[in-house]
Amino acid sequence: MTSHPHATSRFCMQCGRGLSERVPRGDTMPRLVCDGCGFVHYLNPRPVAGTIPVREDGALLLVRRAIEPRLGFWVFPGGFMDVGETAEEAAARETREEANLEVDDLTLLGVYTRTHAGVVVVVYEARALGDGSAGSETSEIGWYAPDAIPWDELAFDTTHWALEAWLGKRGLERPRG
Numbered sequence: 001m002t003s004h005p006h007a008t009s010r011f012c013m014q015c016g017r018g019l020s021e022r023v024p025r026g027d028t029m030p031r032l033v034c035d036g037c038g039f040v041h042y043l044n045p046r047p048v049a050g051t052i053p054v055r056e057d058g059a060l061l062l063v064r065r066a067i068e069p070r071l072g073f074w075v076f077p078g079g080f081m082d083v084g085e086t087a088e089e090a091a092a093r094e095t096r097e098e099a100n101l102e103v104d105d106l107t108l109l110g111v112y113t114r115t116h117a118g119v120v121v122v123v124y125e126a127r128a129l130g131d132g133s134a135g136s137e138t139s140e141i142g143w144y145a146p147d148a149i150p151w152d153e154l155a156f157d158t159t160h161w162a163l164e165a166w167l168g169k170r171g172l173e174r175p176r177g
Helices: 087-099 157-169
Strands: 019-022 031-034 046-054 060-065 078-080 102-114 119-129 138-144
Touching: 046 087, 046 102, 046 157, 060 087, 078 087, 087 102, 087 119, 087 138, 102 157, 119 157
Parallel strands: 046 119
Antiparallel strands: 019 031, 046 060, 046 078, 060 138, 102 119
């Protein structure tokens, strides 16, 4: 099983009885199955949405994480989607929460999967409407020119992948060395 938050669940959310890991009839993978009612508890990836906000001068915004995991590292604003919102709405909301920044003109940059973490990350490039400031889950914000991205201080592999895609879209490459 993955590091999904419910991977260690021991009780059925339908009837409260115990769960066992087994392959349900008609399936090919082990799942958490209720020993009483047979309900299958699927551990599906959790969607995350974020933005790479860009100013008119071409600088992009990163936020320094004030929470675990990866406390103190840089990432683009993003977080888990809520039920009832689109990926675009979630990305814009997370940008408001983490960087006190409004964005518009969201354009899909890429979708990245972190299989070991059980997340799918949807990243948009967005036009920044203002300068922003640190939010409740961030200790600071930083605006970076494409050649000044702090590659050694980035939080996640998805952060690297999205920023490399953002640079590639502009015909630029990540500096090596």
